[in-house]
Amino acid sequence: MPSSAALALMLTLATPGTMQFDLSATAPERQHRYEMGGHGIEPGDSEKGFRFSVALPEGDYRVTLTLGDRRAAGDTTVKAEARRLMLRNIVTAKGQFVTRSFLVTIRTPALPPPPANAPGGSAVRIDARDAREATWDEKLTLEFLGTPQVASLRIEPASAPTIFLAGDSTVTDQYAEPAASWGQMLPALLDDRIIVANHAKSGETLKSFLTNLRFDKLLSTMKPGDWLFIQFGHNDQKREWPQTYVAPDSTYPAYVRAYIAEARRRGAHPVLVTSPERRNFDAQGRIIDTLGDYASAVRKLAAEEQVRLIDLNADSRAIYEALGVDRAPAAFNDGGRDKTHHNNYGAWLLASAVAQRIRDTIPALAPHVTAPAFAPTKPPSITQVVIAPSLIESDQRPAGN
Incomplete structure (x- = not known):
C-alpha cells in the first residue's frame, strides 16, 4: 500500500512520466515534509530558503519552474542535488511570473552487476x-x-547530450558552504538543451577514480554524442600517496589516454582540462x-591525440594575478586560508573561464553557452558575482586538501 505522500505524487501526473507540484507559499505541498518514496520539504528550511525533494528513479529530467507570487517580489536562485547551480538570481516583481527550465541528472551508486566470475562490482564505492x-x-x-518565490514545479523525463565531468575536488559538487568548485557552477552558464553530469570527487586521482568504480558509473550511462571533460593532477602529483602517484612524463599521460580511449569507444568526445593552479604568489605578485x-x-x-583542450591552468593564473595578492583570497574557501x-x-570565475574556452574552442558546444563573455585578465569583482548561499554549512575542508 503506497504512503499518502506516494499517492499524492501519483495524483500529480499531468501526462505519463510528468509530475506537477504547487509550491506557492500557501500550497499544501509546500508545507508537506519529505517522506521516503514521496515528495516534500527537507529539514533545515529557514528564511534563507528551502529544499524540496521528489523520489525518482535514476535518470535525466527536465525541470520547469514558474517563479513569482501575486503578493510579493522575489529573487530566486535554484540549485540541484549537491548545490549544482541551475538558475541564479531570477528577479520577479510583485504579481510577475516567469518560466525557466533546466536539465538535471540524478544517480545512485548502483552499477549493472558483472556476469558470474567476471571482475568488477555492483556499486560505486562511496x-x-x-x-x-x-x-x-x-x-x-x-x-x-x-528570496524564493516559486509558484509551480514540473518534472518530466528528458534526453539530451551530456557533459560528463571526471576530476577531483577542484571540479566536484561541494556539498556544503563555503566550499565550491567550477563543475557545480557550469550548469548555470549553459542553456537547457544540455546536461552536466558531475562525477568528480574530492581527493580522487586517475587511479582511484577507476578503483572506486566512479569511471564505471560514468561510462554506464554514456552515449554517442556525449562529452567527457577530464581534469586530474592535484592529487596525482603527490608522491606521498604511493598507490596513486603518477609521473607527468609517463604514467600520467598513459592513464589519461585510457580515459580518452574509453570515451571514444562509446562515440563520445573527450576534452582535456588542465588543473587550476594553487594560490601561491611570489614577491613580484606572480x-x-x-x-x-x-x-x-x-x-x-x-x-x-587531437583532443580539445581547456587550459584552465593558464586561465586560473591570469585570474589570480588580475585580482592580486590582496583580493585573490576572497575567491577561496575557508576565508582565504585554503589556497587550493x-x-x-x-x-564562478573558473566556471566562467571554462565556459569561455568552450565558446572559443568547441564549435559543437558553443551554442549552448549562455554566459557573458569572460576575460581572465579582467575578472568581475566579488560584488558583481552574488550567489545565494546554500542551507548546509561545514568547516571541514574538501578531501585531498
Whole structure:
C-alpha cells in the first residue's frame, strides 16, 4: 500500500512520466515534509530558503519552474542535488511570473552487476561524506534560495547530450558552504538543451577514480554524442600517496589516454582540462608554478591525440594575478586560508573561464553557452558575482586538501 505522500505524487501526473507540484507559499505541498518514496520539504528550511525533494528513479529530467507570487517580489536562485547551480538570481516583481527550465541528472551508486566470475562490482564505492550528500540517493533535491518565490514545479523525463565531468575536488559538487568548485557552477552558464553530469570527487586521482568504480558509473550511462571533460593532477602529483602517484612524463599521460580511449569507444568526445593552479604568489605578485609538468603533459597529450583542450591552468593564473595578492583570497574557501579550493565567487570565475574556452574552442558546444563573455585578465569583482548561499554549512575542508 503506497504512503499518502506516494499517492499524492501519483495524483500529480499531468501526462505519463510528468509530475506537477504547487509550491506557492500557501500550497499544501509546500508545507508537506519529505517522506521516503514521496515528495516534500527537507529539514533545515529557514528564511534563507528551502529544499524540496521528489523520489525518482535514476535518470535525466527536465525541470520547469514558474517563479513569482501575486503578493510579493522575489529573487530566486535554484540549485540541484549537491548545490549544482541551475538558475541564479531570477528577479520577479510583485504579481510577475516567469518560466525557466533546466536539465538535471540524478544517480545512485548502483552499477549493472558483472556476469558470474567476471571482475568488477555492483556499486560505486562511496564513503561517509558521499552518503550525507544529495547526489547518491533515489530522489531529486532542489534548493530554492535568496528570496524564493516559486509558484509551480514540473518534472518530466528528458534526453539530451551530456557533459560528463571526471576530476577531483577542484571540479566536484561541494556539498556544503563555503566550499565550491567550477563543475557545480557550469550548469548555470549553459542553456537547457544540455546536461552536466558531475562525477568528480574530492581527493580522487586517475587511479582511484577507476578503483572506486566512479569511471564505471560514468561510462554506464554514456552515449554517442556525449562529452567527457577530464581534469586530474592535484592529487596525482603527490608522491606521498604511493598507490596513486603518477609521473607527468609517463604514467600520467598513459592513464589519461585510457580515459580518452574509453570515451571514444562509446562515440563520445573527450576534452582535456588542465588543473587550476594553487594560490601561491611570489614577491613580484606572480603565481608560483606547482602544477606545470602536469599542465604541460595535458597540453602535449591534447595535441598528440587531437583532443580539445581547456587550459584552465593558464586561465586560473591570469585570474589570480588580475585580482592580486590582496583580493585573490576572497575567491577561496575557508576565508582565504585554503589556497587550493574555492568559494562560490572563485568557482564562478573558473566556471566562467571554462565556459569561455568552450565558446572559443568547441564549435559543437558553443551554442549552448549562455554566459557573458569572460576575460581572465579582467575578472568581475566579488560584488558583481552574488550567489545565494546554500542551507548546509561545514568547516571541514574538501578531501585531498
